[in-house]
Ligand SMILES: Nc1ncnc2c1ncn2[C@@H]1O[C@H](COP(=O)(O)OP(=O)(O)OP(=O)(O)O)[C@@H](O)[C@H]1O
Ligand SMILES: [Mg+2]
């Protein structure tokens with residue numbers, strides 16, 4: 121039973137001012153309804169003016185996604201009655217969107233490159249935000265905040281080219297990094313990307329899961345739907361009528377939306393207060409930065425690192441730039457330590473890579489490269505360092521941590537005594553080793569590692585322990 125998925129993605133463009141007025145878009149830390157004017161409140165008689173920057177950002181995305189920009193596009197009114205939009209219509213684009221037909225490359229479930237077709241991209245204003253008050257399921261009253269109303273959104277619609285929830289997640293990751301490389305989007309801001317996910321089992325009707333506001337949420341909602349819809353097919357009750365559902369983030373399930381509230385008649389018509397946009401000529405002037413796919417390929421070529429590492433390192437603009445600043449120490453070692461260790465440690469601490477001074481990290485790499493410390497001690501140094509960065513103090517230098525904690529790699533005779541005491545303390549393990557149980561040696565090495573706090577190289581230690589058992593005949 122093949123799964124078919126198509127996404128509608130609403131991204132907030134990070135312009136300084138709103139789409140049709142000059143209110144500031146920097147509203148997140150401010151009290152409700154403090155970034156509003158007659159235009160974004162939709163007061164009668166107020167006239168919208170198009171934000172040039174928002175159009176330019178839209179065109180940048182269009183160009184990056186290899187889209188066609190028609191000679192003329194047009195704003196339209198989408199009429200509906202709901203308090204998130206006081207003027208009872210949303211200015212959006214309908215049959216004449218800003219851009220059509222593009223592509224974005226991702227990796228499919230087998231790790232092969234695959235192109236996802238983009239249907240269209242259009243500009244529209246974000247509605248206000250409703251906050252429902254009351255206990256549990258009972259909403260007693262709702263508050264509305266118009267600070268968000270009028271923030272420029274770019275809605276990007278894909279063709280139904282995605283084949284699994286994981287592919288959908290990879291698509292969103294690639295889209296997010298592309299938008300961030302373009303400088304038109306800040307994915308760290310809460311609610312800056314919202315997705316409607318369409319999903320069907322081949323041969324049956326689709327379900328649209330509305331307004332999912334996190335990346336993880338999209339994958340979760342789709343995974344839930346795959347199982348639900350497959351079970352329906354098995355029970356002989358497949359989806360035969362198009363349906364809208366909501367994702368319950370907390371419970372990880374989708375629930376049927378009352379169809380009545382979705383049966384809109386939007387009565388679209390061209391927005392009479394705005395002239396059509398004729399901006400296709402502008403596209404040529406736009407100079408794009410290097411985008412994630414190009415950067416990934418360059419990393420493989422220039423630094424000789426694996427495709428997997430290159431993918432991880434270029435998935436986030438800040439990570440890619442960090443890597444390039446420290447790669448000189450040793451490109452492959454740097455790739456391994458950033459992709460396989462640093463990112464996980466940052467994630468665990470909810471830290472951003474921007475909090476790590478590249479010079480400090482380069483120093484750690486040098487200690488590893490010159491064999492001053494073992495990999496294990498390297499991890500310990502990294503953790504100490506990150507904890508000091510996170511505490512808001514000046515980050516501690518790796519060399520200083522090594523010195524303070526005595527983590528420099530031990531050499532030869534330094535732990536003969538430890539090895540001997542461990543052997544004496546575990547006669548059973550020594551016997552087991554003698555009778556050919558390989559695991560016993562690992563156990564003994566582990567004990568020594570513990571005592572030396574990872575300062576010894578495990579393979580070297582294996583030889584030393586084995587040698588010691590053989591010669592001492594304990
Ligand atoms: N058989 C299918 N299975 C899954 N997704 C599909 C299928 N056919 C189309 N889609 C996807 O559904 C989405 C259709 O979005 P579009 O905005 O064009 O229409 P809509 O959902 O009817 O309108 P609205 O904007 O009101 O949501 C696209 O992302 C498309 O890829
Ligand atoms: Mg749509």
Ligand SMILES: [Mg+2]
Nearest residue numbers: 128316318328
């Ligand atoms: Mg839709």
